[in-house]
Structure formats: C-alpha cells, structure tokens
Amino acid sequence: MATNTTTDWSDPVACPFCGAELTSPGAGFVDHIDDNADCEDGFEHWRANIAGDLAGEWTG
Numbered sequence: 302m303a304t305n306t307t308t309d310w311s312d313p314v315a316c317p318f319c320g321a322e323l324t325s326p327g328a329g330f331v332d333h334i335d336d337n338a339d340c341e342d343g344f345e346h347w348r349a350n351i352a353g354d355l356a357g358e359w360t361g
C-alpha cells in the first residue's frame with residue numbers, strides 16, 4: 302500500500318493512489334481504478350470525503 306495519504310492531483314496523468322501512469326487524465330483513471338481495487342477503494346474514500354465536505358448527493 303502507498304504511504305502517501307495526501308491526495309494531490311497535481312499530476313493528472315498519474316494515479317494519485319499508486320502513482321501509475323494513466324493512458325489519459327479522465328477516462329484513463331476510470332479504467333485504471335476499474336482494474337485496481339486498491340485504487341478504487343482509495344478513490345471511493347476520497348470521493349466520500351469530498352461529498353461530506355460539500356454535503357453533496359453522491360450515491361453508490
């Protein structure tokens with residue numbers, strides 16, 4: 302597991318969770334987390350935090 306807990310999207314062509322290079326900034330990341338459960342889990346937590354901050358309507 303990565304020890305980097307500061308999710309920093311300064312490099313949009315690399316996965317912020319494992320550092321893997323993505324094929325493209327947007328869709329490439331979706332494909333990436335589709336293939337990497339650990340990264341998907343990290344993304345879900347990240348998204349949940351954002352949703353909590355904004356009191357948004359993220360579901361799933």
Ligand SMILES: [Zn+2]
Pocket residue numbers: 316317318319320321333337340
């Ligand atoms: Zn990753």
